[in-house]
Amino acid sequence: MDIDIQKGMALIRGIPFYPTVQSKAKYALLDISLSALAAAFEEVAKRVPEFQAEIANWNDGRRFAVGVLPKGPYITLEKRGDMTHYLGKGLLSPDVTFLFKNLDSGVLVFTGLMSSHQAVAECRVLVKGNISYAMELNRALAIVQTYLFPGIILKRIFKEPPKLSLGQLITKGKVYVALLPALIRQMV
């Protein structure tokens, strides 16, 4: 059975333009994932008190970006007041940036197959900027992921999966409901 699958994969890889098609598909997947992450950052900032507490000490105007080398996609957000605002696609003068070295590394993390700390441990991610800003961003990102991913994925991607209270689960539901309109707003 495994041999048949491998033979099938080898056949597919031999199709002309397959690498280009595969690359474009990965790019599209990451583009949507990063857009969803950006929307999640905004919606979580509006509703989750522990996220607001985490970014309370950040300087106003601090910008952070997440993206994939060498050609994107990228998203940049900015802290204003007690919220994080999505500025748009691209690297827009961020103070700290998390960059995946390639599309494959990005796909592993954004499909929930690998945790971000495991990606760092496997040298799949670069960090540009102040390391303490990066650690603060990492904690904020962990909170966003808690409210973005279902429990089964959280068990895989966290060293110690968070246990949400009933109130937090309700908030998570509200984030889910708000996410799709937020995503559509971004695309329009």
Place this chain on the structure above:
Amino acid sequence: MIPNYYQFYCPVKILSGQKAMSNIPFEMELLGCKKAMVVTDKGVVDAGLIDIVKTAFADSDREIGYIFDEVPQDSSNRIVNKLAKLFVKEKCDCFIAVGGGSSMDTAKGANVVVSEGSDDLLKFQGVENIIKDLKPMIAIPTTAGTGSEVTKAAVVYNEEENVKMAFLSDKLYPDVAVIDPRMTLSLPPKMTAATGMDALTHAIEAYTCLQKNPIDDVFAKVAIDLIRRYLVRATSNGKDKEARIGMANAALLAGIAFSNSNVGMVHSLAHASGSVCHVPHGVANAILLPWVLEYNLDKIPEYIAGISGALGSSVEYLEPRDQAQVTISLVRNLLTRLNQVSGLPTRLSDAGVTEDDLPAIAQAAINDGAHTYNPKDLTYEVALETLKKAF
């Protein structure tokens, strides 16, 4: 035991042993260099160690262009930029760093400024942000030690922004590391103990943290074995050359291990203790190591158990958890021995930390990048609890 994916890189040429420094002019020739900028601190000069470096050039056509001895305890961007300007002015073509971590970091920082043609170090901080090839660098450690002679990291304090800038890049590896037993003979007992425990922490964290890999495991285990054999000997009798070269090699091997496998929670807490209370790095590592091993125990008992043999355990249990407890008690025994021989502190309260400092240290620790690689999460509450236990 084989990780899903790992990377290993160590391009440093290592010269170790009797009269190793005599080979420096020849190595400079191989690197295409004629005139060296020696980077060191006043303590190394006063100990007469730079005179040993100078004798290496006595019968050679290579020369020392300038001896910069203003390296402070923690490297700063002001000093780095001053050094870089001197490097260009004196028309040097390579760096020779002689000293501990600060001298190495200062030389690495100045190398970035000179080679990238920019004095704004802020834009190079982070991971793999240095693009251009750097000038050749030869590293001669005088402690055993930080392992900076074989690492890809440098930390420079930014005086204007009041932040510590961390740089990690494959470009930062020195070209040559020279381990000469003469260079650590004069290290006082307490410093020998503290820097030796720093090396032990590097090796143990490299072996037990998330980025571990089979190549670094070998370096880490041999380092631990050498430390077990030689650290107390070197601390008790500084003139024991075999012990000194053994410890210098242990620090080097531990440095190779952690440069690829990284460190963990011990270093986050130690960095924070250093920045808040100025606890020397090796002292902080020594005090915190057994407590962090206890904290990590339930997640990685087999890894902690795996180093008990290198630490000298003659007892073997079937259960990894029990064997791991043996490892932790061996580390504690070593710390107690070093305390008896050299006065190395065993508690944070003996190292100048007050109870009021603990919250600030915990807050600084969670913002330190090292704990990303720790098997268990480091939250503010966990950091505070660990610090209280070690207090």
